[in-house]
Amino acid sequence: MSETDRPLSGDQGLPTATRPVARATMKDVAALSGVSLKTVSRVVNREPGVSAGVRERVERAVTRLDYSHNVHASNLRRSGGRTGTIGALLQDISNSFSASLLRSLEDVARAEDTAVLAASLDEEPDREIALVRGLVARRVDGLVLMPATSRQEYLAAELRAGLPTVFVDRLPHGVDADSVTVDNVLGARHAVEHLVRQGHRRIAVLSDLSTIQTATERLRGYREVLQVAGIPADSTLEVAGLRNPEAAGEAVRRLCRSASPPTAIFAGRNDLAIGAVRTLRALGLAHRVAVVGFDDFPLADLLDPALTVMRQNVAQIGSEVGRLLFSRIAGDTSPPRRVIIEPTLVARGSGEIRPT
Template identity: 80%
Template sequence: MSGDDEGTRLAEQHEGRTVARATMKDVAALSGVSLKTVSRVVNDEPGVSPEVRERVTRAARRLDYSHNVHASNLRRTSGRTGTVGALFQDISNSFSASLLRSLEDVARARQTAVLAASLDEEPEREIALVRGLVARRVDGLVLMPATSRQDYLAPELRAGLPTVFVDRVPRGVDADSVTVDNVDGARQAVRHLLGHGHRRVAALLDLSTIQTAQERLRGYREALQEAGVAADDALELLDLRTPEASQHAVHSLFVAGEGPTAIFAGRNDLAVGAVRALRALGLGGRVAVVGFDDFPLADLLDPPMTVIRQNVAQMGAEVGRLLFSRIAGDTSPPRRVVIEPTLVVRGSGEIRPS
């Protein structure tokens, strides 16, 4: 078989469904250059003409090739590295931190290390970190995506990279996911407030581009509609990223005129910002608050915080079960696990309108 025929065969093989990642040898065959030349290109070394560099790059792209920076150091007969990647939005947040710890417990039982990082809702950061983990040949990936679509992962998924999405379902690709029922959780929170006599319920929510924020807004609106309460755009405070932003937004609501009698905070740190604002305004204990996500010391606030609790331990265990099942060779269709949240009544959500 000629070099051109071999290159065509390789391209056709990798453009279809395959389980093996392309190697530098495959790229060399398709581009018609030596293995050493391919090595120089992927390691960005000098001594290669622009025309040849472009040909190698084009071949690598066609074969979905990604460089393995640790290939020379791997000695495991299984080809595994004993590492998995975990990319969450903010591992300093109690939700992400608890989720990471649950995943670590599962991984440790399998002698696997977890390489974790925060994405901070930055799509470019996500793509760069994923590529870095793939280059290091992690055995699997857990992703809480910041990107609106994850089509860029398609080559790695085709190549067999075990990947589990958490907190948000994948878009543009098909993969395992573990999420909470955000719509139902928000409905529970707002129904609870409405059940205590409230009709002016404000919603504090994250970026409107984020799946979870969209779903919690939907649940908030559905609960109001069920109760025959007209939605008020002025009470929907969106695109809040920090406790400080939440605090400022709540303060502005009351300064501008008649404030709400109750608040649904769509994330734990937004609930913290709301409590700070209410205390500064002298309204602590007079305006009801229900937060989405439990957090440390929530039960020690005055009044203690009523929350919608996600079962983070269960989520982490499900993520780990799916991930290591895939690593072990499970090729069954992708699964979507949805975990029901629960209302934890503590006091702040049971304050009636003044």
């Protein structure tokens, strides 16, 4: 990978970034057009009560000076004005789940003329707290949070102050707020039941840190099914604390090389399923060991075998979150809602492999 990095030679006549030539303010526009500040304000805000002539003079000055409205000053003065900005703190914006969620949230926000401040938490509680503080200091109109902290008491003051907040993917703890989550226990149950139905009795589960709510819920669903099915729990088949595809792959490698390997794997999150599939492929077991993943992702249908997953309707989650958030921003003060979305099984092949 080489890289060219040369100063540009041609294009001398083109506009270039230069150092701050202090931006024009309404005062400048007023001076240039020979009217009062307030009149400029009226023109800029399209308020009525300005004669056509004056309006035009002001507009000319606006373009002459490249005047740009300063929304921060404007908001400061306007009592209870919105900043037209919301914050979205997700786990990892580059993960297809967070990315799609952000995207559908963005679409709702744009319809409301609102910009989105987005950041990744990477399961770091301290970062969450610091970022929330930053968003509040920026006076966002609302907050979407996929928390990395186990409890969110630190948010209590903001909630009391009326900051519209919607939790997504994970429920709030220690505070009461709106949430849009998936029924993880149910989803995991469906997934594992599906495997049991194929005749599997040695089903491994790949799970993330036990501090992550969704991970433990999915693990719970797994255990419930085994118990109901009368399959004795085998702790060697439960691998937790997996943070990434590589760790999942390594776990699968160990499992498959053990004395009594699993005939099926339930992967608790999309990237863990990917790591598992990659290793099974490498071991030549892709068509021998069944896999069901949690979270659908692009191309899952193109794998061989195509991956069976529990799908969360991400677009639905995102727009649900957006709707909820903006109804709060608009002033809805009804009690907090918990929207729970049921994931659906998408059978594509990998989950329908029978035990050998």
